[in-house]
Amino acid sequence: MHRSPLILGLAAVFAGLTALLTIGAVVSGQPIALFVAAPLGLTSYFMYYHGSGQLARAIRHQRHARRRRSDSGDRGGFGAGPRTRRGPRTRAERTARARSRFGTGDRTAGAGGRAPPSSSGPTRSQARSVLGVSADAGQADIRSAYREKVKEVHPDRGGDEAEFKRVTAAYDRLSE
Template structure:
């Protein structure tokens, strides 16, 4: 780190005054001189610490350690939590969307359960179950049936034919979800 000669000289002067006051207090036996030497000694120490560049080095080390801890915190998921397994439902709503309400799926399985029905990330559109209900198709519908249902629904909801734009976007998102 960079040293400051002027600050180091001033720190040496304060250290010299501190030494003279301590020696004077020992010789005279007066605690007043010793009490006056304490702030001068502290000032000399901090000026030396700053002038030698050790203070700046310590600040840089602390900042680097904080950045390192922040990046580790972001990788772990925040607040010390470990990474989540992909596909695990995170909230009650996601569990209900994935497993069909409050039914306990550990006792038995249903032929209607599709592992792809788990809740998607918030910005990626409807679930497969929601998409099927928007298009009005069965869970066992083939791609040709889904495409036919999409074309029929688009005729009704397209904005150029007097339909609602939000509903058109919902139908399009549902078709995109089912055509994955």
């Protein structure tokens, strides 16, 4: 709730009530009003702290500091400790890392880190027939058809590896 107008408005209302009660307690000499004003003042402070996003920043800072301390200090027996992200997670990240590692750089990369269209692989009409989509199918339809087809032909699910490669090549062609 970063910059939440509702919470910031309520914090302003509570701050106003706190000010009125404090002034009233000083003018009338009634200390009981100060005991009522103190929780209202505390509430308005915490609501402002939360509504302005400072509370979230402080929590993130504490987590980061705690993580830094745990990474630099003793990790426990057998190197136990929190896992850190070491390598690329997606195909695009792996491809980009391989290109930079072998000196091809991003010169050959198209949009989204993919290689530029080449003459190898299926044509667009062949790719549509492999995935079973029409010529006017959108990206969402192509993606869902690809996912359904992969469920059938994936080698880990008893499918044929060549057919899986064919389906993947068809999807790559249609998503260029």
